[in-house]
Amino acid sequence: MKKTLLLLSLALVAVAYSFRTVAPEGYTVGDKAADFSLKNLSGKKVSLASIPNAKGYIVVFTCNHCPYAQAYEQRIIDLHKKYAAQGFPVIAINPNDANISPDDSYEKMKERATAKNYPFEYLYDETQETARTYGATRTPHVFLLDGSKTVRYIGAIDDDAENPTLVKVKYLENAVDALIQGKDVPLTNTRAIGCTIKWSSK
Amino acid sequence: MRHTLFCFCFLLNLSAYGQNLPSIKGDQLYTWKNAHNDTLYVINFWASWCSPCVAEIPSFLELHQKYAHKKVRVILVDCDFKRDIESKVIPFIAQKHLEGLVVYLDEKDPNTWVDLVSTSWSGALPGTMMVCHSKDIFRFYEKKFEGNELEATVLSLWK
Numbered sequence: 001m002k003k004t005l006l007l008l009s010l011a012l013v014a015v016a017y018s019f020r021t022v023a024p025e026g027y028t029v030g031d032k033a034a035d036f037s038l039k040n041l042s043g044k045k046v047s048l049a050s051i052p053n054a055k056g057y058i059v060v061f062t063c064n065h066c067p068y069a070q071a072y073e074q075r076i077i078d079l080h081k082k083y084a085a086q087g088f089p090v091i092a093i094n095p096n097d098a099n100i101s102p103d104d105s106y107e108k109m110k111e112r113a114t115a116k117n118y119p120f121e122y123l124y125d126e127t128q129e130t131a132r133t134y135g136a137t138r139t140p141h142v143f144l145l146d147g148s149k150t151v152r153y154i155g156a157i158d159d160d161a162e163n164p165t166l167v168k169v170k171y172l173e174n175a176v177d178a179l180i181q182g183k184d185v186p187l188t189n190t191r192a193i194g195c196t197i198k199w200s201s202k
Numbered sequence: 203m204r205h206t207l208f209c210f211c212f213l214l215n216l217s218a219y220g221q222n223l224p225s226i227k228g229d230q231l232y233t234w235k236n237a238h239n240d241t242l243y244v245i246n247f248w249a250s251w252c253s254p255c256v257a258e259i260p261s262f263l264e265l266h267q268k269y270a271h272k273k274v275r276v277i278l279v280d281c282d283f284k285r286d287i288e289s290k291v292i293p294f295i296a297q298k299h300l301e302g303l304v305v306y307l308d309e310k311d312p313n314t315w316v317d318l319v320s321t322s323w324s325g326a327l328p329g330t331m332m333v334c335h336s337k338d339i340f341r342f343y344e345k346k347f348e349g350n351e352l353e354a355t356v357l358s359l360w361k
Contacts (some may be wrong), residue, residue, distance in 0.1 A: 024343035033353075067249075136324035137325075137326045138325060160311065161283070162283040162284060163310075168311075190313040192230075193281055193327060195252060196252075
């Protein structure tokens with residue numbers, strides 16, 4: 001019996017270790033997120049701490065060029081309009097290297113934000129350090145933080161990228177609503193398809 | 203015989219967007235991962251709008267041409283939006299001569315099927331699974347293969 005237990009615990013350690021080695025670096029739900037200081041479209045540095053009256057933060061890694069980001073663009077605008085007043089603003093971050101993806105340059109960000117009248121901060125992660133720290137891999141990729149900057153939800157905005165009218169489950173809204181009501185987030189992680197972040201080749 | 207059976211399964215289970223684009227549901231991923239045969243499935247997840255995907259597709263076609271007779275089965279699982287199938291995906295298949303290699307994944311919520319592929323996959327495209335259940339081979343790569351890296355990877359798994 002003891003031997004079985006020992007073997008079992010060894011196996012568990014081995015499994016845990018193998019997950020450790022394959023898991024990408026970055027945050028998991030429950031981690032405390034680091035603040036950042038990134039340039040917004042008027043050239044001003046924006047950090048989480050600099051946003052007044054926030055009870056939490058909807059951090060969305062997104063960009064201009066990606067069809068999935070474009071499919072979600074209006075929904076991200078609507079999220080900010082719905083939740084900023086309740087203390088949960090959207091902070092959009094573009095992490096793509098403009099040398100690889102010219103449509104995601106700082107100038108193009110300005111053009112898109114102006115054309116679409118973005119009501120939220122759209123920040124440029126020029127060094128890609130924030131995306132790396134968070135463990136963002138694709139656009140769009142959502143990290144919902146509570147007021148203490150603890151990560152409470154990671155994943156998709158909802159369950160239908162192509163057609164907003166056919167959405168059945170609004171994963172992100174459910175999570176934000178739970179935080180506002182002081183409840184546990186019902187589903188803390190979801191998978192989503194997206195465009196790979198265009199990492200600089202060093 | 204096996205090939206005939208495989209085709210038959212396609213006819214049985216799958217609806218199609220024209221003859222060059224059969225469609226699958228998420229459970230087909232499970233079927234490939236657990237197939238009891240001596241085939242190495244090289245299953246690439248891609249979309250026509252994904253530039254790194256498009257860039258590596260010729261190496262998958264080459265892999266198919268070179269190794270199909272060695273029981274390496276290349277399947278390109280298309281993750282485009284439905285509205286882009288007729289206008290973008292079908293013409294892309296014709297232009298790149300990918301007839302017979304592409305299937306359309308007819309699932310709308312990736313949260314229901316990404317983990318079926320691999321729990322290590324974040325969902326970023328491209329992604330490639332190499333699997334042969336009966337030989338205990340399983341690999342997942344969330345990346346674009348460069349140069350002859352794809353062939354080298356297959357050769358390292360499949361003697």
